[in-house]
Amino acid sequence: LSDSGPGGAGPDGGGAAIPVSGWPLSLRIPADPTSIATARSFAGSIARVLGVSDTLRHDLRLAVSELITLAIVGGADHITMTAESEGPGAALRIATNSLMPTVPPETSALLGVILVSSIWSDRDPWVIRIPMTSTQ
Amino acid sequence: MQLRIAVTDQPGWAIVQPAGEIDLATVSQLEEALEASISGDSNVALDLTEVTFMDSTGLRAVLAVNETMTAGGRRLALIVAAGPVDRLLDISGVGQTLEIFQSLEAATA
Secondary structure: OOOOOOOOOOOOOOOOOOOHHHOOEEEEEEOOOOHHHHHHHHHHHHHHHHOOOHHHHHHHHHHHHHHHHHHHHOOOOEEEEEEEEEOOEEEEEEEEOOOOOOOOOOHHHHHHHHHHHHHOOOOOOOEEEEOOOOOO | OOOEEEEEEEOOEEEEEEEEEEOOOOHHHHHHHHHHHHOOOOEEEEEOOEEEEEOHHHHHHHHHHHHHHHHOOOOEEEEOOOOHHHHHHHHHOOHHHOEEEOOHHHHHO
16 A cells, blocks of 8 residues: 555556455554654555545545644544545544544644535544545 | 755845645744744745645644734745645635745745
8 A cells, every 4th residue: 555646556546456355444553743644645545546636635635634633632642544445435534542532622723623624524523535536 | 754944045035945744743843944034034935835745733834924924014925836735725715815926936026
């Protein structure tokens, strides 16, 4: 699984796509700022496997970055990301060892929450549903 | 990916050019570079064309510096190419509050 840009894994890059039987995919990372890039890379790889547009891939990486940041500043110790096949696309779930923050733990996090809600309007902000062919 | 930041000067302008990804792990580097740049009397050009990713942590840093600069009658000019940073500014809706250019030459003209 690679988020290596054009030419990487996935139907749009010509590399080896992960077969559907490979789902679910899971990543467990420490709740540390240095893990945020890893989480983005994981999300980007999922997007490539699904063959979504560049814009949707950018949005997915942004939403994941914001949510992982929120989990870190919310006091989590570790974070688990799980991607499962869902209909024609996938659902990416983010969970921590602690209660998920439902409101910004500090005012400075508000902008990130606004960004995520403007990209994905799911009732549960910790589940990102990724359509396969269309942008939101 | 780590963040690298180059800071140079030209008449009337301090040029800050980060390259890489800006998030919670790296935003302090950007904040330090911007704080140092705004300590003088020059305007500041923040060239984001080599930034491959930026989230709200970076955007907050930019907005804070912009507020300081405009309050002091100076300019913060952003140079942004099409891509993730452009998309972030579009989604956030803050683009109208910032001076955004497509090239460093246009920003400092």
